[in-house]
Amino acid sequence: MKGLIKQLKYRFYRQSITKRIIIVITMLSILSNAVFVGSVFVIMKNQLFNKTKLDHEKDITMLEKELEMFFNGIRNDAVSVLVSDSCQTLLSDSEEFLSSDTAVQYRKYKLMQGTIMSTIGQRPEYNTIAFYDLNGNCYADDRLIESQGYLLQQQERVRDFLDSDKNESVAFIHKSPWRKKKENDFKDCISYLRKVYNKNKGQLIGVAELEIPNEAIKELYRPIMENGSSIYLVSGDCVLSAGEPHMLYRNLATENWYARLNQEQPEDGMQILKTRKNIFFQKQYAEFGWRIVDEVPTYTYMRDVQLYAFIDIMIGILLLVGNLYISRILIASITKPLSKITNTIVDIGKGDYNQRVHVKDGGEIGTLANEFNRMVDKTELLMEKIIEKEEEKRESELSLIQMQMTPHFFYNILESICGLIVMDDKRTAIHTISLLSGFYRGVLNKGKEIISIEKELDIAVNYLEIMKICHPDKFKYVIDCPKPVKKQSINKLTLQPILENAIHHGFDQMPSGGMICIAGRLENHKVILEISDNGKGIGMDCLNDRDREKGFHMESFGLANTDERIKLYFGREYGISIVGQQRGTRIRIELPAME
Incomplete structure (x- = not known):
């Protein structure tokens, strides 16, 4: 991934300014348009979802009330039927009507017709009205075509109802045992069953059945389905009424969405499940233990959002094309003068210093051209000064190399090593050689002048350890330099002259007890290094003397040389200063913070 990003950046910066600006404007326009469309899309989607949620919660609540009114009407009709003389006579004399006598059958027919005309004639939502005696025998309109199989199933439901302690019940969705002659199929119906008692004796004499087709119940929620949603009335886990015929009798226990819907926590009595394609609402219809399920396709409320997103994208594309056209005109007014300046710079870079920039533009480009000419x-004057500075820098480097390679320090250490060998202290001799090797390895450092403070501290530690071997028990040292400071840059061999002065001149009259502290910190974008000792210190008359060699004479090279090297490489505002204190000496080094 890093390699790909690096390659893209390389190719981007290789393009002309015009192409880079166009690429950036195009990307920003596309990104801003995408963010705007996306954010508005999400906001509108949430708002439309909340609106859809509220609308369908109201629809389901209204449907619940309509169902309650609908079944209250059926309940009232059932009461009217069971107290009617026709019903009382029919069920009280049920054994008589089982005979095949024509007069008896005609009497039964007239009783049935009176009941049907007084009820179904006024309420077309009923499919038929039937009566059952205590033995489960059925009495229905003889003009209807009867299905013996469906009738046996219904008689079994009635017997179960007679054995129960309920006075009323709503039978599950089933095929009606009767149909009219002009109809081809038996309707899917829900039966309202009501026990009938003798008005005079108060004893149970049978059951009255009001058969309601699914189409009559569907009329209650048809307006809700006009917006594309689907309504299911569920008993247990099975659908007993639905707008789509194929959903009737279906067991929803195997449906994943139904299981998830029942796991949702109710909100104001409503369970809500949102899937990628649909939103499901469910509410309990407590009267019969049913559930009202409303399935709403997502596209019904997402159409407006998608239309808006499409229109907004089209507008964004038109704005992008317009922006690019205007941008090219604006960019050309900037890049053409810049191209003249660039070509002039190239010619001057080849050595033709007689070239000048001639542009008519004002503002920043005109100022740039004038300042460039100036x-x-x-x-030429600057080149002369630069050459002079480079010569000074080179002379300083040569002088530093020459002083670094002076054999005086090397000879002294070799003599010390020889003495250790004579004293048969081979371990110390080997350790000293190792330290000397590490010291010169850091000093040489492949000829690099600028190194990290961490490497400079390694050189200083090697030097101090060698000095501790040469001057045992004379001094100790402490280094307090955080990791961020160690990563900064410094001139090579900046600390060694200061340490050498402290040991040879600060501690020259001290047999022991010397202490050198090296501390570093970052302060105001600067690196501050302080080297302090508890030696004899420097005279106050030397503190203000710019020639610091009066206070410190070193065998290799002095503080003035080190200070000049710092200024040469980092600037005149950096360098070495001597801080006076009551005891010992403290040297302060200021460097720029640059890793």
Whole structure:
């Protein structure tokens, strides 16, 4: 991934300014349009979802009330039927009507017709009205076509109802045992069953059945389905009424969405499940233990959002094309003068210092051209100064190399090593050689002048350890330099002259007890290194003397040389200063913070 990003950045910066600006404007326009469309899309989607949620919660609540009114009407009709003389006579004399006598059958027919005309004639939502005696025998309109199989199933439901302690019940969805002659199929119906008692004696004489087709119940929630949603009335886990015929009798226990819907926590009595394609609402219809399920396709409320997103994208594309056209005109007014300046710079870079920039533009580009011409006029003078500085820098480097390679320090350490060998202290001799090797390895450092403070501290530690071997028990040292400071840059061999002065001149009259502290910190974008000792210190008359060699004479090279090298590489505002204190000496080094 890093390699790909690096390659893309390389190719991007290789393009012309015009192409880079166009690429950036195009990407920003596309990104901003995408963010705007996306954010508005999400906001509108949530708002429309909340609106859909409220609308369908109201629809389901209204449907619940309509179901309650609908079944209250059926309950009232059932009461009217069971107290009617026709019903009382029919069920009280049920054994008589089982005979095949024509007069008896005609009497039964007239009783049935009176009941049907007084009830179904006024309420077309009923499929038929039937009566059952205590033995389960059925009495229905003889003009209807009867299905013996469906009738046996219904008689079994009635017997179960007679054996129960309920006075009323709503039978599950089933095929009606009767149909009219002009109809081809038996309707899917829900039966309202009500026990009938003798008005005079108060004893149970049978059951009255009001058969309601699914189409009559569907009329209650048809307006809700006009917006594309689907309504199911569920008993247990099975659908007993639905707008789509194929959903009737279906067991929803195997449906994943139904299981998830029943796991949702109710909100104001409503369970809500949102899937990728649909939103499901469910509410308990407590009267019969049913559930009202409302399935709403997501696209019904997402159409407006998608239409808005499409229109907004089209507008965004048109704005992008317009922006690019205007941007090219604006960019050309900037890049053409810049191209002149660039070509002039190339010619001057080849050595033709007689070239000048001629542009008519004002503002920043005109100022740039004028200042560039002025800069070219001063180039020769600056070149002379640069050459002079480079010569000084080179002389300083040569001088430093020559002083670094002086054999005096090397000879002294070799003599010390020889003495250790004579004293048969081979371990110390070997350790000293190792330290000397590490010291010169750091000093040489492949000829690099600028190194990290961490490497400079390694050189200083090697030097101090060698000095501790040469001057046992004379001094100790402490280094307090955090990791961020160690990563900064410094001139090579900046600390060694200061440490050498402290040991040879600060501690020259001290047999023991010397202490050198090296501390570093970052302060105001600067690196501050302080080297302090508890030696004899420097005279106050030397503190203000710019020639610090009066206070410190070193065998290799002095503080003035080190200070000049710092200024040469990092600037005149950095360098070495001597801080006076009551005892010992403290040297302060200021460097720029640059890793």
